[in-house]
Amino acid sequence: GAVVSQHPSRVICKSGTSVKIECRSLDFQATTMFWYRQFPKQSLMLMATSNEGSKATYEQGVEKDKFLINHASLTLSTLTVTSAHPEDSSFYICSAAQGSRKTEAFFGQGTRLTVV
Amino acid sequence: KNEVEQSPQNLTAQEGEFITINCSYSVGISALHWLQQHPGGGIVSLFMLSSGKKKHGRLIATINIQEKHSSLHITASHPRDSAVYICAVRGSGGGADGLTFGKGTHLIIQP
Numbered sequence: 001g002a003v004v005s006q007h008p009s010r011v012i013c014k015s016g017t018s019v020k021i022e023c024r025s026l027d028f029q030a031t032t033m034f035w036y037r038q039f040p041k042q043s044l045m046l047m048a049t050s051n052e053g054s055k056a057t058y059e060q061g062v063e064k065d066k067f068l069i070n071h072a073s074l075t076l077s078t079l080t081v082t083s084a085h086p087e088d089s090s091f092y093i094c095s096a097a098q099g100s101r102k103t104e105a106f107f108g109q110g111t112r113l114t115v116v
Numbered sequence: 117k118n119e120v121e122q123s124p125q126n127l128t129a130q131e132g133e134f135i136t137i138n139c140s141y142s143v144g145i146s147a148l149h150w151l152q153q154h155p156g157g158g159i160v161s162l163f164m165l166s167s168g169k170k171k172h173g174r175l176i177a178t179i180n181i182q183e184k185h186s187s188l189h190i191t192a193s194h195p196r197d198s199a200v201y202i203c204a205v206r207g208s209g210g211g212a213d214g215l216t217f218g219k220g221t222h223l224i225i226q227p
């Protein structure tokens with residue numbers, strides 16, 4: 001099956017710093033990448049959808065200037081959490097969709113972000 | 117916006133028992149996913165359904181489009197099946213839409 005690699009799996013950072021999370025599709029071209037986050041004991045929530053070469057579409061309540069998404073190639077999307085605060089501590093996970101197989105979901109391993 | 121409801125929220129059973137987890141949604145979809153999430157957070161895709169029934173090993177997933185309902189069954193359950201099982205749906209807008217997730221069912225299988 002299709003493989004999506006997400007890095008890092010865990011990161012601890014200080015308040016005010018920025019953290020970049022990478023999501024790579026290893027054996028297919030991801031025309032669309034989705035970024036989700038999950039707070040403790042809550043369900044996963046869609047943050048944004050990005051299509052290769054175009055600006056990401058953010059869900060209501062997600063600050064686009066704080067969560068910068070870049071999808072510059074068909075195999076790589078990045079999420080940068082800028083000026084991180086402790087309330088940004090969460091589990092972030094990406095999912096890739098491939099062209100004609102857009103209803104399928106290929107997930108990265110997730111990133112546990114802790115902001116101290 | 118689709119509302120996805122799962123039941124039960126928590127389930128503890130003995131090894132060998134037949135397990136059923138239910139999922140209902142409110143708006144038409146293009147696909148429904150059953151996912152498994154382990155304590156570390158990683159997610160494994162178990163099934164993607166748009167109609168009918170699928171089987172993989174001891175896992176069976178069914179969907180009734182008219183009733184907007186899906187079930188995940190585990191036969192001969194084993195402690196290694198302990199995980200959070202999540203139902204997620206994708207809209208029928210035609211494009212690549214993000215998933216809407218249920219809150220998950222926390223399953224514990226005791227030896």
